[in-house]
Amino acid sequence: MKNEIEVKNGGQPGQTYKGPSTIKEKLSNVGPGLAVAATGVGTADMITAIVLGTSFGMTFVWAIIVGSVLKYFLNEGVGRWYLATGKTILEGWRSLGRWATGYFSTYSIIWGFVYGAAAASTCGMAMEAMFPIMPIWGWAIVHSVIGFLLVFTGRYLLFEKIMTALIAIMFITIIGTALLFLPSLGEFAGGFVPKVPEGSFMMALGLIGGVGGTITMASYGYWLKEKNWQGSRWISTMRTDSKVAYTVTAIFTMASLIIGAKFLFGTGITISGDQGLVTLAQMLGDEFGAPLRWLFLIAFWSAAFSSLLGVWNGVPYLFADFIRILKARKNKAYEAKAVEETDPAYRFYLAWLSFPPLLLLFFGKPVQLIIIYGALGALFMPFLAISLVVLLNSKKVAAEYRNKWVANSVLIGCVIMFVFLAITHLMETF
Template sequence: MSALLRKIMNFGPAFFAIGYTIGTGSVTSMIVAGSTYGMQLLWVLFLSCLFSGALIYAYGNFAIVTGQTALYSFKKHLRFGKPIALMIIVGVTFGQWNSLIGILGISSNIIFEMISLYVPSAAEHKYEIVLAIAVVIIGTMYSILLIGKYSLFEKILVMFVSCMGISFVLSLLVVHPMPAEVAAGFIPKIPEIAGGKMMVAAFVGTTMAAATFLSRPLFIQGKGWTMKNRAQQRKDAIVAAVLVFVISGSVMAVAHGALYHEGKRITHVLDMVNALEPIAGKAALTVFFFGTLAAGLSSVFPCMLIAPLLIEDYRSGQLDTNSKQFRIITGFAALLALAIPIFGFNPVKGQILTQVFNVFVLPLVIVGILFIINNRKLMKDYAAGKTLNIILGFALLFAIAISVNGVIALAGQF
């Protein structure tokens, strides 16, 4: 067991990437997609994970070769780098803080639904219990952040991500789609159903999360990796992309197998309880909800960290988790996260809309890394090769197309 744990801990930055990528927003999007469109959007998930893996590798390799971080390098080495970096900070922070609001709302509702499953009388005091749960979760997370140690953050994320992955794969063994339906999902097609364009944008927004790539150099810095770890960094990026695809695909497949052919649609967290319990049983439902909760909690840390990380990245390229600025900004994020529990919004709808906003800074993030990994003064003999440039070129075209699709989808909401 100790040998296994050591191997898992070698992939520390990968778990931060998974934490940023798979939260309750991702789980919600996969559940809604699986129940509404079946496996039709599996091709979007596959392309997003492929491009994400390439971007995680590119940002990580740049950090190891140059010793520099992303936004600091944009500011220093790109023409118009300062406004580009500032736009990225604003856009990513907005998206991640909105995600944090949805994550806490859904996570606290999930815990409440699990309590109600075994104690039905709790339903009479839903608002008070959900709010109390949310306060305890965010208060605990903020207290851990104040300790300010990368190694502690990493260990907690490893625990949450491991629980999440195991729970969803076990759920897939109980409820799963037909192999032919899975194969058909790899054929590119946007569902001609209301909300199809919005869901495609949400998929990309949650899977190709700009925050995942931008934070990669800082977490590699926290891990202490150097040129000796280049091969390990590549394996770490591959592991992150593969696990995101497997875990996210499992959630979509469970929702498809349980709900799609029944014609059931998910609009509230409670819908998942009513839909899955008769099919999977109370124990299996608890396992699935435990995985969803782990997904939410694994994203709270990264979402609270993102604003101070990006600001420090822009200013100095150094990660300082003990500064007064770090504590103030993460404290503000913690208070902001309580919006859904306090005001009682529907967390599912809010979370999907939030994921759509995440796609709009993605093209800038891809353009920035393309320029700096091809800068031979910086990268010397380790400048990007033809294969990586081609993949990132397609990733840019994909991100632009999805951003346009997101604009169209949002316009249709008003």
């Protein structure tokens, strides 16, 4: 088995493979981080950046950079935990106590049910704006089923190729749109100086906290495993993978800010919700012609569908791992069992994301369920940040791979920011 892994990773039988060493080799292996970033950068980030650009111009360039740096350290922490210990993030949470996996199990069931409907309907909204041959709910069902079928095949490399293609589409279309509105060098440079105009503090924190961050960050270790990245020799490559991912994230979000700042700033027009992106696409079409309307709608759709597909593939790993850990209490054989896309628990949760939530498209979203979903969701990112601070400073990780002062400082900063956002969200909810 050892030799088999060495050969897959580029080594020869009987030799210890040290992992990619040159920047070219590392870049050629980039993939899992892009899947995380594409999943995390959804329409919500587009809307937040466009709204901030519309209201405050190029003021919040600095917030996008800060948000991308923070998410890099979170993502890198998840990857480093897996590669340095060989344990999944669920096993790490389990070591913190049963409360941690108990929280996750409750969160994942409720979150999956509500998110499944939201993600599918967002895809449907984008597609209906381009091809109004079916209502939004019809397109939502189509996207949910396609996502299910693509992931059900259990072929990670196919998933990664599709996600890479969606990222390319997102990048080309949103950058192509933003190129029409490039700010001057002075305007852009001014945005690097941290400023928080009156009335913008919570929006700025929302942008920092939202740039490329979702529950799928916790799926990163499973995607590394699917790529056969195993052991500390892959940590350097994993860091390159994460840096590329969050550089792309920053550029994409920056392009959205530019569109808001240069096209809508000072007009008094407000954009909100996914429907606001459809409205903005129409405005771009009226001003610059139908091709630009299509370009922006394609960017909207690719952001929505990449988020759906990433969640459909990534979060079932977490649920299946949770079931594996429960079984391991009674049968030690499950402790060494790897989670795979063909596991019954994986496919159960994939189906849970894909089909039951579609009922919400017809019957509306129950108020109490939405309140619980919002409360649990607000707590997930601080939960992830706190757990990484604890785990990556513990003796479970070899001394050379534990957090250094920079990582600790950034992660503690993440904890403070996410706890503040969570408290604010919970106060507004209740």
